[in-house]
Amino acid sequence: MDFESYKRTAEPKIKQIKKVSKIFLALFFTFLLVFIGLLTYYILQVNGDEGFRTEFVEATWLAIALLSAVIAIVFLVSFFIGIYKIKAMKKVEKNIESQLKEL
Secondary structure, three states, rough: OHHHHHHHHHHHHHHHHHHHHHHHHHHHHHHHHHHHHHHHHHHHHHHOOOOOOOOHHHHHHHHHHHHHHHHHHHHHHHHHHHHHHHHHHHHHHHHHHHHHOOO
C-alpha cells in the first residue's frame, strides 16, 4: 500500500474515531450527572427524617447509583482509548512521511 492510499483510508478512520470519542465523552458526562443526582438523593434520604421505606430500596438505590458511576468510568476510558488511537495513527503517518523524505 502506498502512502497516498494509506492517507485516504486513515483520514476517514480518524474522523470516525473523533466522532465516536465525542459521543463517549457526552455519555460520560451524562452518566456522571446521573450518578451525582442519584447519590445526592441517596444522601438526602439517608440523612433525612423519613429515610428509605425498606433496606432493599436503599441498597437498590445505592447499587444503581454505583452502576451509573461504573458506566461513566467505562465511557471515560473509551474516550481516552480513542484519543490514544488518533495519536498513534498520526504518529504512524509522520513516520511514513519522514521515511519518504529520506528516500
